[in-house]
Amino acid sequence: NAGVTQTPKFRVLKTGQSMTLLCAQDMNHEYMYWYRQDPGMGLRLIHYSVGEGTTAKGEVPDGYNVSRLKKQNFLLGLESAAPSQTSVYFCASSYYTGSEAFFGQGTRLTVV
């Protein structure tokens, strides 16, 4: 049982480049989330989805876009990377908000 899988695990981007982070879950969860984790700031919600074909903005959505074309996948895109987007990104999924959220292993992104 793979749970939540994030790819890639590490990436270095130059300022202005674009990339897509992929999150895949095999638990048939409706809810999926993208968080970023920065020192001293905890986990901040970027975007989330409450079901296939839906997306919504979280606390820090600027500079990011998402898509949920298939129930098991949630993609996070950076159209023009900035150094301020250097962070560790976590994807999570759950049946609903009041149930356990399962996290991926994280993606460490550095923008130079």
Added chain:
Amino acid sequence: GENVEQHPSTLSVQEGDSAVIKCTYSDSASNYFPWYKQELGKGPQLIIDIRSNVGEKKDQRIAVTLNKTAKHFSLHITETQPEDSAVYFCAASSGSGDKLTFGTGTRLAVRP
């Protein structure tokens, strides 16, 4: 939206002692309060949760208490062991029930 404050940011205890981490939340409609443990290089994992219709919940050495009137909840770890060393996050569901808001985390160090 929901705002969750967590204290302390760092905590060092002697093995065998107890550790207490406290969180406050702002949205009186929040009704689900999980606690996550994050070990180095890994994603957060749920260790215990509590719902608003319960004042206290215990699981072996871990307990969580909830005071809805004061809008705060706490994690208690008794008989701490070196493997308890990690970062702990509290969280609260939003009033609309569609996302979790996390605290800023507590780095717990258990000294052998």
